[in-house]
Amino acid sequence: MVRPAPSVETTERRIAADAVATADLAGRVRAAQIHAVTRFAPLTMLANLINAGVVLWVVTGDTHIGLVGGWAAAVVLMVAATTLGWLRTRGRQPRSTASPRAIRHATVHAALLAMLWAAVPLLWFGRLPIEDQLVIACLMTGMICAGGFALSTVAPAAHVYVGILTLGSVLGLLQSDNSFVGALVALIVAYSLIVVQSVSGYSRLFAERFVAEARLKDRGEIIELLLNDFEENASDWLFETGPDFAITSHSPRFAVAAGLAGQSLVGRRIADLLAPEGREALAQRLAAAEPFRDMEVRVETPDGPRWWSLTAKPVLADDGRPGSWRGVGSDVSDRRLAGDKVAWMARTDLLTGLPNRTHFRDLAAAKLAQARAEDSGFAIGFLDLDHFKSINDTLGHPVGDALLTAVSHDLSQLAGPDVVFGRVGGDEFGLIVTRFSDRQAVFALADAVIAAVSRSRSIDGARLTVGTSVGLAFGTTETIDDLIRNADLALYRAKDQGRGKSMVFDDAMHREAEERRRLQEDLRTALDDGELRLVYQPIVDLDHGGVIAFEALMRWQHPERGLLSPGLFIPIAEESGLIDAIGGWALRQACRDAADWPRHLGVAVNLSPAQFGQAGVLAHVTHALAESHLAPHRLELEITEALFMARHGNNERFLNDLHALGVRLALDDFGTGFSSLGYLTRFPIQKLKIDRSFVHGRADDDGRRAVVEAIVGIAHSLGLVTTAEGIETAEDLAWVTALGCSQGQGYHVAEPMPAAAIPAFLADFQPASRVACPAL
Known part of the structure; x- marks a missing residue:
């Protein structure tokens, strides 16, 4: 049975839950980033003190003692505050989550520290002799590289830190009259860019690795919970047997599946529960002493015959022969019955x-x-x-x-x-x-x-x-x-x-064939004389009610017989070979008309079974798209099951070539035959059109409902769109919408119309009154 589509409330709750889960994971990533930085706080602060001592030693001769002392005091205060913060959290469990505010706080801290060190070249570099300048230059380069990598897990903090230090160093270098200033500025900028790029890459890798590890851990916990719950609550069951497949232990569900709920099956041979043909198949698998999977067997139970799927693998003894077997079973009776149905x-x-x-x-x-x-x-x-x-x-x-x-x-x-x-x-x-x-x-x-x-x-x-x-x-x-x-x-x-x-x-019926021949001759000139024309029937989205495409339908205005439907002359065109020229004209005309429509609207064109496999079809499609400048995805080609029944050797290549052009492929009149079911996964079909014989009729017809539900279920499983044809009444529309059909068309929406009438139709179309339907 096809599951009903989730309600809007369910979807919103799911989206909200996903958002909460994503926000929680982001908080955990931020906490890990900050923890990676703070665990090295003592080492980095010690490095700051040592570097501060080097600076004091170099600038000892500076006459602005107050300025030097103030700078040194600021460094000591920053180091002390950072170290005390680290000591307060040392004995605590690391935070499992952190807010964006924590990242901003770390960035501000890095910026303050960087400004303290950027002051060194700005204040003293130009005043120092060249030997001392070399010491400061080396120290600043080390601070940029070491500090950047120490903060690498928190990319914003590292970028701010490296940027401020680089700016201070460059400005300090420019105060010197050293002849190598230009080269030194270029080098320090290059080094800084390398550090920033490396930090960005490492930060991203750190976050991705943490996310992967966190998800792997979460999945492991889920798998463990599922395995613990499996034996008690799953619809499948586990079992262990001896070498002769006599049961030594099993899940309670096994006894329920065997129609012996509450009883123990220990000691019973699984073969004794099976129908004769199942026993023979199982004996062959046991004799082979090799693992087997999804072996379907018929079982006789007190509640009647059932079907099981068995999977098992041998546990080999020391002599290499199976000492026991372990496996899993499931009841697939419903699936078998559904498949038969x-x-x-x-x-x-x-x-x-x-x-x-x-x-x-x-x-x-x-x-x-x-x-x-x-x-x-x-x-x-x-x-x-x-x-x-x-x-x-x-x-x-x-x-x-x-x-x-x-x-x-x-x-x-x-x-x-x-x-x-x-x-x-x-x-x-x-x-x-x-x-x-x-x-x-x-x-x-x-x-x-x-x-x-x-x-x-x-x-x-x-x-x-x-x-x-x-x-x-x-x-x-x-x-x-x-x-x-x-x-x-x-x-x-x-x-x-x-x-x-x-x-x-009898032979007298050749007269009828002669009449058809005359109609065929008329058809040969109908195209040149402009007697063929296209009309268009809208296709609507059943979720939103808007028109999304038009299906092109051919008509013949015969000079003597009046307006002829395609059912009268298309078979003649197919038999006579005229279908190639007529089909090519229909493709070109439909694409030219569709090119004048709003860009969100597509056009569907039927391909005759007689055209299948012809190289000319590809040429017609290519020419029609090029001539009209219509985007390929706006053209949909409708084929029928006759393609599969004809069994042309190049059908698969033919459809793949059409798909490669970018056009969409729809299977028309789906459900009226059996041949197409085995080809849905083989060929690039993107839409199933449900035949009108299943769409229009009594809503309480269980047979029709079962067919439509089966088709919609197949389509959803394969990611295909479904279009219900022949929607004649509001009841038809409500019925197919409730069953999950994606699109619909029929006289209830609109009758086929000439291309010239489409703009007025679109302007007057009211989705609420035409398409919206009451809940069933």
């Missing part, structure tokens, strides 16, 4: 419970192979509901979903070992028939299907009657994809000839 959901249409498109095709391929092996009959069929869209448009999608559920239930009554139904599209169902004696049996079944679907139903107070037609294809020599295509063509023929009947694919 996700796999089932990936194969199953959650609305109807029938196999989804991917699973239906796999079943059909397997049934076809079986029919070939048995030399028996095989037929595949397709049917869809007449005027289903009008039901959705007039009565709403919940009624449409309820109708699909009712139809699937009626179809299931006709299923059997040799008859399989599946839901392969919005209102489209598939049929597989095997082991029939003659075609008349299949025709009779098709008539029964039409009768079952076409009956009148009462749904949510509305009386609904829908019709259907069935397209059939027979044979075992063609590929499954050819048979699926033929059955689909037969369905279109049945619908064109009055509906409510079944049709078998």
